[in-house]
Amino acid sequence: MRLALDYESGQPLYVQIGGHFRDAILSDNLRPGVRLPAVRALAASLGVNRATVESAYAELVAEGLVASRQGSGFYVLAHAPGEPAAASRSGGWPAWQGRLRYGGYEAMSAYLPEVSRQTDWIALDGGACDPRLFPMDEFRRLLGQVMRRDGAAAVEYGEIGGYRPLRATLAQVLASQGVQTSADSILITAGSQQALSLVAALLLAPGQGVVAERPTYAGALDVFRARGLAIHTVGVDEDGMDVDELEQILERHRPGLIYTIPNFHNPTGACLDGQRRRRLISLAGRYDVPILEDDYVGDIRYEGRAQPTLKSLDPDGRVIYVGTFSKMLIPGLRVGFVVADGPVYDHLLRSKRCHDLATCNLIQRALRDYVSVGRYHAHLQRSCTVYRRRRDAMLAALERHMPAGASWVRPRGGLFVWVRLPEGMKASEVLPMACKEGVVFAPGGNFHLDPAEGEGCIRLNFASSSEEVIEEGIRRLGRAMGGE
Ligand SMILES: Cc1ncc(COP(=O)(O)O)c(C=O)c1O
Numbered sequence: 001m002r003l004a005l006d007y008e009s010g011q012p013l014y015v016q017i018g019g020h021f022r023d024a025i026l027s028d029n030l031r032p033g034v035r036l037p038a039v040r041a042l043a044a045s046l047g048v049n050r051a052t053v054e055s056a057y058a059e060l061v062a063e064g065l066v067a068s069r070q071g072s073g074f075y076v077l078a079h080a081p082g083e084p085a086a087a088s089r090s091g092g093w094p095a096w097q098g099r100l101r102y103g104g105y106e107a108m109s110a111y112l113p114e115v116s117r118q119t120d121w122i123a124l125d126g127g128a129c130d131p132r133l134f135p136m137d138e139f140r141r142l143l144g145q146v147m148r149r150d151g152a153a154a155v156e157y158g159e160i161g162g163y164r165p166l167r168a169t170l171a172q173v174l175a176s177q178g179v180q181t182s183a184d185s186i187l188i189t190a191g192s193q194q195a196l197s198l199v200a201a202l203l204l205a206p207g208q209g210v211v212a213e214r215p216t217y218a219g220a221l222d223v224f225r226a227r228g229l230a231i232h233t234v235g236v237d238e239d240g241m242d243v244d245e246l247e248q249i250l251e252r253h254r255p256g257l258i259y260t261i262p263n264f265h266n267p268t269g270a271c272l273d274g275q276r277r278r279r280l281i282s283l284a285g286r287y288d289v290p291i292l293e294d295d296y297v298g299d300i301r302y303e304g305r306a307q308p309t310l311k312s313l314d315p316d317g318r319v320i321y322v323g324t325f326s327k328m329l330i331p332g333l334r335v336g337f338v339v340a341d342g343p344v345y346d347h348l349l350r351s352k353r354c355h356d357l358a359t360c361n362l363i364q365r366a367l368r369d370y371v372s373v374g375r376y377h378a379h380l381q382r383s384c385t386v387y388r389r390r391r392d393a394m395l396a397a398l399e400r401h402m403p404a405g406a407s408w409v410r411p412r413g414g415l416f417v418w419v420r421l422p423e424g425m426k427a428s429e430v431l432p433m434a435c436k437e438g439v440v441f442a443p444g445g446n447f448h449l450d451p452a453e454g455e456g457c458i459r460l461n462f463a464s465s466s467e468e469v470i471e472e473g474i475r476r477l478g479r480a481m482g483g484e
Contacts, residue, residue, distance in 0.1 A: 003017065003020050003046060005017070005046060005048070013048055013052050014052045014053070014055035014056040014059070015056075015059075017042075017046070017048075017052065017053060017056035018055075018056035018057075018059045018060055021036060021056070021057075021060055021065075021066070022060065022063070022065060025060075025065050025066070025076055025079065026065075026079065030076050031076065032076050032077060032078040032079075033075060033076060034075065034076045035072075035073050035074065035075050035076075036057065036066065036073065036074040036075070036076070038073055039053045039054055039057065039073075039074075057074050060074070061074070064077065064079070065077060065079060120438060121435075121438040121439065121440065122438060122439045122440070122465065122469055122472060122473035122476065123439075123440055123461075123464070123465070124439060124440065124441050124442075124460045124461050124462075124464075124465065124470075124473050124477075125440045125441050125442040125459075125461065126461050126464050127266070127415070127442075127461070128326065128327065128330075128331050128415075128461075128463075128464060129327050129328065129329075129330070129383065129387070129415060129463045129464060130383075130386070130387075130463055130464045130465075131330055131332075131464075133379075133382070133383050133386060134329065134330045135370075135375070135379060138370070138375065139366060139370065142366040142369050142370055143362065143366045145369070146362065146365045146366050146369065147362070150365060154361060154362050154365055155361065155362055156361060157357055157358045157361065158358050158361035158364070159358065160349055160352055160353050160357065160358050161186070161187050161188065161349055161352075162186065162187060162188025162337070162358070162359055162364060163188065163361060163364035163365055163368060164183055165365075165368050165372075166188065166364045166365070166367060166368035166371070167183035167186040167188065167337075168182075168183040169368055169371050169372045170183075170186055170337060170371075171183050171185075171186060173371065174323075174339065177298070177306075177309060177312070178308050178309060178312035179309055179311045179312050179321060179339065180312070181311075181339050184345075185339055185340060185341055185345055186337055186338070186339055187337060187338045187340070187345065187348050187349060187352060188335060188336075188337050188359045188364060189335075189336045189337060189338060189352065189359060190334045190335075190336070190355075190356060190359050190360075191324060191326055191331065191334045191335070191336045192294065192296060192322045192323065192324035192326065192336035192337075193219055193223075193336070194336065194352075194355065194356075195322040195336050195337065195338040196219070196220055196223050196259075196292070196294065196322065197223045198338070198348055198351050198352060198355065199257075199292050199320055199322070199338065199340075199348070200223050200224060200227055200229070200257070200292075201227060201351065202344070202347050202348060202351055203256055203257050203290060203344075204227065204229055204256045204257055206227060206228035206229065207228060207229070207230060208229055208230065208255070208256045209229065209230045209231075209232055209253045209254065209255030209256060209257075210224050210229045210230070210231055210232070210255055210256065210257045210258075210259060211231075211232050211233070211234055211246065211249055211250075211255050211257070211258045211259065212224065212231055212232075212233055212234075212259045212260075212449075213233065213234055213235075213236045213241055213259075213260060213261065213265065214233035214234060214235055214236065214448065214449070214453070215236070215267055215268065215444065215447030215448050215453075215454055215457075216233075216259070216261065216265075216266070216447060217261060217266045217267075217294065217296075217447070218446045218447055220259055220294070221447075221449060224259075230253070230255075231449055232249045232253050232255055233448075233449055234246045234249055236265060236268055236270055237270065238270055238409055239270065239271075239272065239273040239276060240260075240262060240265065240270050240271060240272030240273060240276055241260055241262075241272055241276065241280065243276050243279045243280055243283065246258070246280070246283060247283055250283060250286075250287040250289065251287075254287070254289075255289060256289065256290075257289065257290055257291075257292055258280070258284060258289055258290070258291045258292065259291075259292045259294065260272070260280070260291060260292070260293060260294065260310070261294045261295075261296065262277065262293060262295070262307070262309075262310060263295055263297065263298040263306075263307070263413065263414070264297050264298070264300065264301075264411060264412070264413040264414025264415075264416075265414075266296065266297075266414070266415075266416065266447075267416055267418050267442070267444070267447045267457075267459040268409075268416075268418040269409065269411030269412075269413075269414050269416050269417065269418055270409075271304075271307060271412060271413075272307065273307070274307050274308075277307060277308065277310060277313055278313060280310065281310060281313050281314055281318075281319075284318050284319075285316070285318065289318075290318050290319070290320060290344075291310055291314075291318060291319045291320070292320050292322065293309065293310045293311055293319050293320065293321045293322065294322050295309060295321060295322065295323050296322075296323070296324050296326070296327055297327045297328070297413065297414045297415060298323070299328055299380055300327065300328060300380075300383070300384060300387065300413050300414055300415065300463075301384070301412065301413035302384060302387070302388040302391060302411075302412055302413050303388075303412050303413075304412040304413075309321065311339060317340075317341035317342055317344070320338060320339070320340045320344060321338070321339040321340075322336065322337070322338050322339075323336065323337050323339075324336035324337070325367065327415065328376075328379070328380055328383065329367075329376070329379070333363050333367065334359070334360065334363070335359060335360075335363060335364065335367055387415070387462070387463045389467060390462045390463060390465070390466070390467055390470060391410075391411065391417070391462050391463075393462070393467035393470045393471060394417055394460065394462035394470045394474065395408075395410060395417070397470055397471045397473075397474035397475070398417070398419065398474055400474070400475075400478075401474045401475050401477065401478030401479075401483060402419070402474075402477075402478055402481070402483070403422055403478065403481050403482060403483045404422065405421075405422025405423055405425075406419055406420065406421055406422050406481070407419070407420045408420065415461055415462065415463040415464075416459050416460060416461055416462070417459075417460045417462060418444075418457060418458075418459055418460075419457065419458050419459075419460060420456060420457050421456050421457065421458065421481075422481075425456070425481065426455045426456070427441075427443035427444050427445060427454065427455050427456070427457065427458050428443055428445065428455060430458070430480055430481055431443055433480040433481075434476065434477055434480040436480070437476040437477070437479050437480045438476055439473045439476040439477050439480070441458045441459065441460050441477065442458065442459040442460075442461075443455075443458055444456065444457030444458055444459065446459075447459070460474075460477075
């Protein structure tokens with residue numbers, strides 16, 4: 001038992017032992033029903049008398065936190081939710097903790113109490129794909145195979161930049177998408193979220209300007225806010241970023257980075273059209289500003305022709321390209337990557353070392369095997385077929401159940417439908433009613449710098465639920481909006 005007793009403090013040992021368990025119980029680290037360590041064993045491991053431990057436990061019993069069961073030991077009781085353990089500390093938190101500042105913001109929680117009480121609630125608010133499609137058995141076999149084949153090498157830190165064969169495989173995959181690169185320009189990261197964070201920290205000092213779409217991915221806004229950046233937003237329509245507005249921003253504010261999601265934009269689903277892509281590259285050249293291209297679901301296409309990546313249109317290493325396995329495979333692998341050139345790459349590498357030394361070696365090796373034998377490609381095709389059907393199911397359900405005045409655009413890929421609510425209806429007001437009906441969505445405000453600007457929209461994920469669940473979810477949503 002790792003419980004450090006302080007013999008200098010003057011506080012009796014039984015009070016210290018009791019305090020440790022009290023904190024753990026009140027903070028729910030020790031859940032109701034858990035058995036406390038046996039008195040004799042705990043006394044021996046702490047080097048104290050049994051009577052000391054017994055006194056500590058007696059106090060907890062007297063406080064109603066623990067009960068003794070004849071012959072079986074002491075068990076944690078359910079306690080009323082309320083005061084967190086911190087509040088039970090005699091002196092509160094040390095003063096320096098009052099100076100902590102996190103610049104991010106808390107997205108509006110969709111998990112309202114009404115929802116958590118329902119057993120059949122439907123979640124259309126998520127940002128991920130369907131974990132049930134993940135090839136669990138195949139991946140488990142690959143992990144075993146990698147451990148047998150590579151032995152200790154598979155569980156060492158590995159190269160900072162990432163497992164080289166995975167980077168080489170990725171270079172081939174990217175080449176098929178028109179991005180000519182090599183393993184030496186690819187850095188494997190802990191999801192693309194880490195990539196966004198590393199790039200922002202490398203290129204921008206607090207107070208500097210960054211351009212982001214309006215609306216945009218909430219996690220990117222989080223990164224930019226936490227870094228204390230000046231965020232300039234540029235509108236998005238069906239053809240992606242409004243490049244005329246971008247030009248005005250570049251002229252007026254001279255920002256240090258343009259962040260964009262050109263394919264199946266999160267949250268609107270828009271794709272940047274070909275001409276705008278070229279204009280964006282040329283503007284970035286004229287104003288000498290780098291572009292951070294977030295291609296989080298570029299592969300998940302249901303129809304239409306793919307546009308070239310910005311990276312492939314970039315003649316002089318201005319575009320930093322970010323991708324991920326989270327959406328197409330599963331987010332829990334935490335494998336994303338950055339493609340960057342020259343000094344940017346070298347600095348990102350150093351920064352990565354400061355953050356976590358390297359991304360999980362074992363997972364990278366299994367992933368490399370999965371991708372290189374063509375299974376990834378087959379999985380991609382299978383998943384796209386399923387997600388296309390689900391998209392169509394959601395579009396059909398929206399037609400059936402949305403009230404007059406609601407509108408949406410058919411996404412040609414990705415995971416989301418972005419719905420504009422009828423005039424005057426607010427996402428923050430619909431959400432509690434939807435929760436009562438047993439369905440949740442992502443309110444538009446989560447994707448805006450000023451949440452009030454997103455009140456007229458909601459984002460629905462069609463990829464993570466079956467067609468039947470989608471139909472029922474949209475029916476409930478329609479009811480929450482006052483229909484049927
Ligand atoms: C647009 C976009 N970029 C990046 C990410 C980060 O994903 P991950 O860190 O799992 O790769 C997300 C996650 O939702 C996203 O929607």
